[in-house]
Amino acid sequence: MKLGRSGLLCLMAGTLLVSGCSSLGVKPWQRDVLAREEMRLDANPLDAAIDDHLYFSKEASSGGRSFAGGGCGCN
Amino acid sequence: MQLKPKVSPGQPTSTRRRLMAASCALLSAGAARSQESSAARAHSGLLEDWSVDSALAYYHEDGRVQAIEPVVDVSKVFADGESLNFNATFDALSGASPNGALPSRSPQTFAGPSGKAAHAYTIAPGQLPADPHYHDTRVAAGGNWTLPLTRVDNLSVGGKFSAEDDFISATVNAAIAHDFNDKNTTLSFGIFNEFDSLHPIGNTPVPGGDITSLVRTSGKTKDGVGALLGITQVITRNWLTEFNLSVDRFTGYLNDPYKFTSIIDSGGNTTGYEYESRPDQRTRKSAYWENRVAWTAQLSTALSLRYMSDDWSVRSDTAQLHLRWSWSNRERYIEPTFRWYRQTAADFYTPFIIDTAKQSTGFESADSRLGAFRALTYGVKYAQKLPGLGSRAESEFSVRAEYYQQTFNEQVSVPASLQGLDLYPGLKAILVQIGYRF
Numbered sequence: 001m002k003l004g005r006s007g008l009l010c011l012m013a014g015t016l017l018v019s020g021c022s023s024l025g026v027k028p029w030q031r032d033v034l035a036r037e038e039m040r041l042d043a044n045p046l047d048a049a050i051d052d053h054l055y056f057s058k059e060a061s062s063g064g065r066s067f068a069g070g071g072c073g074c075n
Numbered sequence: 076m077q078l079k080p081k082v083s084p085g086q087p088t089s090t091r092r093r094l095m096a097a098s099c100a101l102l103s104a105g106a107a108r109s110q111e112s113s114a115a116r117a118h119s120g121l122l123e124d125w126s127v128d129s130a131l132a133y134y135h136e137d138g139r140v141q142a143i144e145p146v147v148d149v150s151k152v153f154a155d156g157e158s159l160n161f162n163a164t165f166d167a168l169s170g171a172s173p174n175g176a177l178p179s180r181s182p183q184t185f186a187g188p189s190g191k192a193a194h195a196y197t198i199a200p201g202q203l204p205a206d207p208h209y210h211d212t213r214v215a216a217g218g219n220w221t222l223p224l225t226r227v228d229n230l231s232v233g234g235k236f237s238a239e240d241d242f243i244s245a246t247v248n249a250a251i252a253h254d255f256n257d258k259n260t261t262l263s264f265g266i267f268n269e270f271d272s273l274h275p276i277g278n279t280p281v282p283g284g285d286i287t288s289l290v291r292t293s294g295k296t297k298d299g300v301g302a303l304l305g306i307t308q309v310i311t312r313n314w315l316t317e318f319n320l321s322v323d324r325f326t327g328y329l330n331d332p333y334k335f336t337s338i339i340d341s342g343g344n345t346t347g348y349e350y351e352s353r354p355d356q357r358t359r360k361s362a363y364w365e366n367r368v369a370w371t372a373q374l375s376t377a378l379s380l381r382y383m384s385d386d387w388s389v390r391s392d393t394a395q396l397h398l399r400w401s402w403s404n405r406e407r408y409i410e411p412t413f414r415w416y417r418q419t420a421a422d423f424y425t426p427f428i429i430d431t432a433k434q435s436t437g438f439e440s441a442d443s444r445l446g447a448f449r450a451l452t453y454g455v456k457y458a459q460k461l462p463g464l465g466s467r468a469e470s471e472f473s474v475r476a477e478y479y480q481q482t483f484n485e486q487v488s489v490p491a492s493l494q495g496l497d498l499y500p501g502l503k504a505i506l507v508q509i510g511y512r513f
Contacts, residue, residue: 025259
């Protein structure tokens, strides 16, 4: 199997990412702060959804944080 | 399907996002259940074992559209980690929606999309042309099911359906997430497929056609497909980061059937209008980076950055900051928000057409959402824990307000006779929302 330049770069980036991540993080008993509501990635899902839809209907960009698309005819 | 202030969570937090959140919730479950559990995690009483999140939002644009929108979202996490989520949304919109035409020194009269005489409207000199009879309603419902496959793998599938007076949309999505590094790292990959059907009032205009032409076609469709690859990493005890790469592609009828472009002569006089004509495919790519940091027991921040580009030559940058300050033993918090956004114009965007000369690409649109502008959002939210309903431990009431403002770049030189008119009026809007969850 022959890896192209981009494939090799992805492989190297992936290896670095995984090895880098392995040195990060906390132990299970150190998750008290991470367990707070405001540390959840979807801490306020309705607020985020309402804002996303506002921006979707008024701007040319959407998505990134989650899937783009709209499911509405507003844009 | 006109310009619609989509203050709707009909765009539910995606399957992938929920999956990522579910992973984070699971990996932090122990401590969370001991003392920091969310108000939305009550376990008995009304809708036993279901968490209910609800909101009522009111959106108002300065001199244009207003909308009111109730939303409800219910979810349940089972003992084995499996979870279900359902949501429903209703939108009611009314007001004046800009039709894309340029302000003029002379009165301008337009027929409404229906063609009925009662829907014709006249715009005074110097005013931005907008259809004052705009109204629409929308109902949407969606659901997601997350299923643990192994101790470190989760599968999630979901769907959404929404219907408007002139638009129907169905979306399916699926995602898989894998935890490793002592569940400090989560890799996820998700895909979605969207199917839209358009049935504009008065039927579908021919892109680029004269608005006085009676040539119309029947309903149209557009489809979208996309993928998102994400990684979530616990950096330290109080720092969580997420990085996503996503791409999506939409094909089909991508025009707004109610938008058209003014045709002017060299003197700046409007000589006619033609419907906008966009390409029938669009591919977008974006990179997103979010950091959540708890600085103290009271203060935390969530900072996100996004870069997006598409093959219509739109490039955008977004930065958003949420700052939360909690007090009274975390029973109350206030959350100021600031968002900065800018975008470049699509390569076929033009506020007007000189005579009948088309853009070099053969496409044109005067839709301001495809122009170059900056936008700022200022917001604040206040939330307070309350006694629970029935046997639930607690509930939460919140109220928030946002002010949104777009400022357009002047993009082309205009004939002398049009100078002094506000050709790029921008947009000012407010959003007020109350929420209750238990």
